[in-house]
Structures are given as C-alpha cells and as structure tokens.
Amino acid sequence: MSSDQDHLKETDTEKRFEFKKEEKSAFEAEKGLTEETIRVISEDKDEPEWMLERRLRALEQYKEMPMPDGWPGAPDLSEVDVDEIVPYIRPDIETRGGVDDWNDLPEEIQDTFDKLGIPEAEKNALSGVGAQYESEIVYQNMQERWEEKGVIFCDMDKAVQEHEDILKEYFMTKAVPPSDNKFAALHGAIWSGGSFVYVPEDTTVDMPVQAYFRMNSDGMGQFEHTLIIAEENSEVHYIEGCSAPKYSEFNLHSGGVEVFVKENAHVQYSTVQNWSKNTYNLNTKRAICEADGTMEWVSGSMGSKATMLYPSTVLKGPGATDNHITIAFAGEGQDIDTGAKVYHNAPETKSTIESKSISKDGGRTNYRGLVHIADGAEDSSTSVECDALMFDNESTSDTMPYMEIQESKVDVAHEATVGKIGDEDVFYLQSRGLDDDDAKQMIVAGFIEPITEELPIEYAVELNRLIELEMEGSLG
Amino acid sequence: MSTQVHANLTEAQVEQISDDLGEPEWLLETRKDALAALEELEMPDVIRTPGRTWTNLDALDYESLVDPLDYAQDKDRIDADGVEVLSWSEALDEHADLVEEHFGSVVDPQRDYLTALSTALFSAGTVVYVPEGVDAEDVKIRTTMNSQSLFNYTLVLAEESSSVTILERQGTGETTDADQYYSGIVEVVAEENAYVQYGALQNLSEETYNFQVKRGHADTYATVNWIDGNIGSRLTKSNVETRLLGDSSESQILGAFFGHEDQHFDIASRVWHEAEHTTADLVTRGVLDDDARSVYEGVQDVGREAWDTSSYQRENTLMLSDDSEADASPKLIINNHDTEASHSATVGQVDAEDMFYMTSRGVDPESAKNMLVEGFYVPVLEEVQVDELREDLDQLIYERLRE
Secondary structure, eight states: OOOHHHHHHHHHHHHHHOOOOOOOOOOOOOSSSHHHHHHHHHHTTTTOHHHHHHHHHHHHHHSSSSSOSSTOOOOTTTOOOOOBBBBOEEEEEESSTTBBSGGGGGGGHHHHHHHHTHHHHHHHHHHHHEEEEEEEEEEEEOOOOHHHOHHHEHHHHHHHHHOOHHHHHHHTTTSSGGOHHHHHHHHHHHOEEEEEEEEOOTBBOOOEEEEEEEOOOOOEOOEEEEEEEETOOEEEEEEEEEEEEOOOOOEEEEEEEEEEOOOTTTEEEEEEEOOOOOOOEOOOOEEEETTTTTEEEEEEEEEEEEEEEOEEEEEOSSEEEEEEEEEEOOOOOOOEEEEEEEEOHHHHEEEEEHHHHHHHHTTEEEEEEEEEETTTTTTTTEEEEEEEEEEETTTTTEEEEEEEEESEEEEEEEEEEEEEEHHHHHHHHHHOOOOOOHHHHHHHHHHHHHHHHSSHHHHHHHHHHHHHHHHTTTOO | OOOOOOOOOHHHHHHHHHHHTOOHHHHHHHHHHHHEEEEEEEOOOOOOOOOEEESSOSOOOOOHHOOTOOOOOEEEEETTOEEEEEEEHHHHOHHHHHHHHTTSSSSOSSHHOOOOOOHHHHHHHEEEOOOOOOOOOOOEEEEEESEEEEEEEEEEEEEEEEEEEEEEEEEESOOOOOOEEEEEEEEEETTTTOOOEEEEEEOOOOOEEEEEEEEEEOOTTTTEEEEEEEOOOEEEEEEEEEEOOHHHHHEEEEEEEETOOOOOOOEEEEEEOSSTTTTTEEEEEEEOOOTTTEOOOOEEEOTTOOOOOEEEEEEEEEEEEOOEEEEEEEEEEOSSSSSSEEEEEEOOOOOHHHHHHHTTTTHHHHHHHOOOOOOOHHHHHTTTOOHHHHHHHHHHHHHTOOH
C-alpha cells in the first residue's frame, strides 16, 4: 500500500486534473436536444426498441418540467442552456463497451487515465475498474475470481444488450423515474455510458469496484447511468471518481444513479467529485433499501461551478439502515448545494447524516436535506449533524434541513453548527512551530477526517491533496 | 386566486372603518393602497418541499370568513407608570407625528396578501408609547373577539433607554359555530438601548383561523424579546421576527404551543443579524396530541456585516399520539464567518425511562405523563418574565392535559 501512497503523494494533483487532450472523436452529436439526436444515440448504440421508447418519453417529460430554480437559495442555473451543449460524444475507439486490456487503449486516452492514477489504483486495491471518457466506457475490467462468482460489472450499454430482462425491470422505473426532476428526465432521454453492477445472493465483494468518469471536451454534457443491484446477503463497495479540465464554455454533468439493496445486503457508494469549475453538476442518486439492508453514501464534493445533488434513500423494509457522510468544499465562484434525503417507510429503520462543509474565497455551501418518517414507521430513529467551517467573510454557508415526522414513536435529532476556524486552535499549533498555512491545513484535515477514514487510502489521499490544493497560498 | 377575499371588499368599507377611527388622510391612503395591492399580492410564504405544501393557506374561503364591518370586540388595556397605552383614535389624536413616522416601518403593509388585508381592514388595536428613559412594569392588553372576523394592529414605540414588558391575550367571547378569522399585526420599534419584552398568549376558539405577524427592529444596544404562546385556534400561521439592526442588539424568541384534536400550528421564528456583536436565542417547545400538526420554521440569517455574531436555536417537539405530525425546518444562513451559530431540533415521545422512573415511584401512568409534559415546557416558561403570562400559560397547559 505504501508505494501506492507515495505515488499519489508525488503526483502533482493539479497537473493530474487540469491537463487537456486534443479532442478527437469518432462521432459527435449536434448541439442541443431533439428527437433526432436521441434516435441517433439509440441507433448508434443498437438499442432495443423499448429503450428508445423510454428515452423519447423522458424527452417529453423533460420538455414539460420546470427548472429547479424556485427553491430558496438555489444555485443560479440561468447559464444552463441544454441547447448549447453537445449531449453525446463517442470517443475514437474500435471496441464498443471498452477494451479489456489497458494497453489496447488509444495512447491519448491511456495517457489521460495514467495521469489520473487509475491503473495504479486498479493494480493495487480494486476488484474491477471501468473508465468512461466522454460518453462511452473505454475500459472495463473485473477480476476473474469475482466473475466466477457471478458478479457482473460492465458498462450500461453492454448491460442493455446482455441483461435486458434485469434492465427492463430496474432501469429508471423504481428508483429514479424520469418524472423525478427536470434533470432526471434529461438524463433519461440522453443517458450514455456508466456502469452496471450486479452482485448475486450471499456474495461479498471485499475489494471496491471503481468507475472513473472523465469529461475532456469543451461544452459537452456527460450523462452516465449507474445501476447497482445487490441481492440478498451480498455486499459491495462502489467508488466513482469524476473529473474534467476547465474550459471556457460550461459543461453539464447530469448522471443518474440507482441502487437496489436487497434484504440484509450492504452497499457503500463513494464519490470523489472534482469536476472543473465551469461544470454544472445536477445529478440524481437514489437507493431503495429492503429489510435489514444497509446503504452508505460517502461523498466528497470538491469541484464544479454549481452542484445540486441530494443522494436519497428509501428505507422500504423493517430494520433497514442508511448512512450519509458528506463533505463539500466551495472555493471562489462555486455554489455547492448538496445534502441528503431519507424516507423512513418501514418500522425500526435508522438513518444518520453527517455533513461537513468548508467555504472560502466567496464560495457557497448549502446543506439541503429531507428526513421523512412515514406514519407507521415505528421505532425509527434519525440523527442529522451538520458542521460548517468558514474561512472568510466573502463566503457563505447555509443549512436548510426539512423534517417531516408523521409517526410519534420515533427519535429525531438534528444539530448544526457554523463557525470560523478557531483562533485558539491556530495559535496552539503555531506555538508548536507550525506556520499559519500548515496549522489551518491540519485543522481542516482533522475536520474532514470522518469522511476520509471511510474511504480507501487512495481516495483519502486524493481528497486530502485536493483540499490542500484548494487551500494553497490562499490562507492568510 | 379565486378563493381570495377582495371580490367583496370595497373602498367604501375601508373608508368607513377609517372614519370610525377618526384617521388622518395618510392612513386612509395606506389602507386603500393595501386594498388595491390585494390584486397582485401572493399568500404568505409557506414551506414547500417537492410534491408538498406544508400549510395550505390558499384553501381557506376568505370571502365567507371576512366580514369587514363587523368588528365587535372587548378590549382591556392596563397601563403602567410612565407608559401611554392608547387606542388608535387616542394615539392619532395625541401622537399623530409619531404614529405616522413608525406605522408600517417594521412590517411592510404589503408584505403579502394577508398582511395587506390586515392593513386595509384593521378596526382596533393599541399603540404603546414608552417615552425616553422610562422603565415601565407590565402593560396588559386583552382582546376578546365577538365578531366573525377581527383585524388587530399593535404598534409599540420604545424610545431611547426605555424599557417595558407587554402581555397581550387574545381570546374569543361569544362562540358561534361558524368559522372565524383573526389577524394580528404587531410592530415593535426599540430605539437605542431600549428593552421590550412582548408576550402573546393566543387562546382563540378552535373554529378560528389565525394569522399573525410580530416583528421588531432593534437599534444599538436594544433588546427585543418575544414570547409566542399558542393554545387555541383551528389553524395558526404565526411569524415572529426580529431584525438586529444596531450593534450589540439582542433578541430572544420563545415559543410554546400545544395542539390537540385537528389543530394546525405553523410557527416561524426568524432573526436577521445585520450589525456587529448581536446575539439571538430562539427556543420553541411544542406538544402534539390527537390529529394535531405543527410546522416549525426557524431562520437565523447572519448578514455580511454582522461581525462577532452569536446565534442559537433549539426546537423540540413531543408527540403524544400516533396520528399527529411534526414538521420542522431550522435554517442557518451565514454570510459572515466571525459567527458562532448552532441550531438543533428534536422530535420524540415522552421518554420511556422517565416514565418508568416515575411509575416505579408509585405515580400512575397518566399523571406521570402529564407531569413530564408540564416539565417539558419548563425551559421556556422559566424565561418568561411576566408572571401572569407564565401562570396563564402553565394553567392552559395543565387544563389541556386533563381534558
């Protein structure tokens, strides 16, 4: 493990994320969203008729739905003009569904992911990795021993072809229907790429499965779909990482994530999001958790110009548990509006939400959360804890939780605190010989520790490096 | 907007109310402007989450609820040494300039549809004038509603370095079976170094729909404290708010409610920190029984220039029945990092261990529960400085528990 850590420490994180590649693609859809574009995407992917129909229905819904801008304090989305983005770019690669040998990737794509540190991470700690470049998965691998147990990890386009029955049942029908919100509908119409993970009964995948999403082109939209099904008594940890370099035009990321946690299964879904600072990240993520199942969301939101993302879990069966651990970091010009939603729909369900945010240089963070305890969800409990750390007076930090409690035999607790970085803490560390920057750095690292300790070491290191990068030289 | 009331309201009615109170031209004009604005104004903001409106004010049939020229009421006003506690006509006679200067300066007459309706139609109310340097004991105002609809307007002016505590009680006299509508606006102006505690105890009949805005402006070193006790009414939408406009100003907002049967309380406590070294403390405790429902919104808004802010908020709800519903949204909006702010909210039942402890000491379960519920309110009650308000509130809670 240590050599791996060293590698990541030595790598210049800024260079790792900010480099660009010459655009070179095999197919690029016209800008904007028309029925024609959708037919082209669907045909290009050789999709069955039912998927095309779902796409077209989602397009209709998209057109009818309002923008999510009527909310108090919602990020400004006026720049988001779907007619100005390129919804679909197929990279220039022969093998549909990605190559399975790293060395078969075109050099420029290989180079991109090498710089991001993906191959090293795979060698060391992952049971499988998928890499998406623009709209398509370009590399997909799963360790053989998992394949033998019946674990499926493939890209979504392939899943539509090879696991049609499962897809027909689960794809945007139960967890994230297109009617959920405008960007879920948009996603339903033009989704492309993403991962499908299927874990059979009684199977524990004890190493994380990873997907990495990279947006390289200017003014594009990325709409990957992730579908995870963990059957009874199974366990899996899925990690996604995302990045895009900065361009002058805005980019749109509008993914869809659906997770099905069956009885007594356990899914952890971890995200380290570092989209470029002109990306609008409008994602919809939802899990449905059956009896005694456990869903865990761990997320670090670093990048993007504006993020609106509230991973949500429906606790459907008795004894189901949901945990959220999130950290948001907003620097100059960033508006990170994120939180968690939990629906307690069965007795003895539990949830915990731990949200941390840091804002500096005029950045805005907002915790927006909903806890709903339905009538009949007896003996349920929830606890929400939000802490915000602010560095300066240009920054903003808001907390807007909503609690709807329809059942009396419950235990609901919400707590939030906001504060500046403690002068006394800084003084204490300085008196031990640390300079101001290092002292603050250390305090922030301590502040986010509950998140980093949930992540595999590579991601923890990456998250820390990203935060260091955000803070470099700008403390005073 | 079809359910709204303005269709059967006329300028002539407004003129008649104004004439009855012997008002000057400017106030009549303010009323007429508010009446005209009804066309454009929206209902007060309520909390909405996707697919759900937490309190539906649009559903009320204001046309049948509001009878502009029927405002039968009893009013008791007990003043204290040095304070003038005046009816509107008295106030307009004696302090025309002060009233004109401050009326509508704290609560925008056209803030929303229901506030404008109140401005256009208010028939009675009170002006409390506390001259500079006066330290006053308890002022008491009791309003008894004997009409189908009643619009009340209270203006409190506390001049520099004065202090006053005010207890306002709202109740219903002759009850009819018909639905009633009560609307109350309270404006508090606390000038430099003034202290105002305004306690309200609302025990209207349970056929009454109740809309209230209580809002204060606190100047440098001033304090505006509120107590908002809600026991009666069918539906209450109550907004209790302070803007901390001067350095080192303070506000405390205490709330207590007890809902039973199908009562609905929508309570908001809001504070804006707009100057340096300001402090706010928001504490609300509520109990719900039967089918009752509460909606709580708490807002602590710390402005860009509000250096060295301390702001705290706690909201706790006890649910005694399985058909009740408690919704809460405590919000923190922080634009200055030199802030210490926290909020917490809890919802739960009477603590099982406490019950066990009491019953094991020989207290029967019903009495044990009642004692625990009464004890639950103590942190709010002990902050209430007006003895009469504290005792009345305590008594109403006691009675409700034994109904």
